[in-house]
Amino acid sequence: MNKFASLAALATVATMAVVPTAVFAETTQAVHEVTEEAAAPVELNAGMMLYASNGYRIAPIYRVNAEGNPQVILNGRLVTVPISTVSEVEGKVVTSLSKKEVARAK
Structure with a gap:
């Protein structure tokens, strides 16, 4: 061997x-x-549902910060999802991150 x-x-x-x-x-x-x-810019608004790439719902978008990053409330914390991971797929706002990865974000 x-x-x-x-x-x-x-x-x-x-x-x-x-x-x-x-x-x-x-x-x-x-x-x-x-x-x-x-990659066209994604139109984000508060209330839109954020999905993981596997199709699972993560959370509704709470707000969009000044840099354009969506923010969600997950496990009682305000979490910022990098806009570079976000795209629109079949009319849904999708992040390339998993729910666990979003939960670990700051």
Whole structure:
């Protein structure tokens, strides 16, 4: 098993040496640019329901702060959800965070 692990590690290093990291950087930048163009700003209002990406309801939006981040009351706390995680999917306001991740946010 140790010989296999050594061969796998060597193959990985050899592959990474052959493929320049600039290709990875350019691909990541291109994907980011396309995503930014495709992502339209989401209209947020108090009272709209915030959903997790798996479809579960998180909480109604209590208010939207000055930076445009939705704020919800979850487990008795006012929690700010980063606007960068929010999108509109089929007419619903969806965050890419899970309910647990939102609960841990500040």
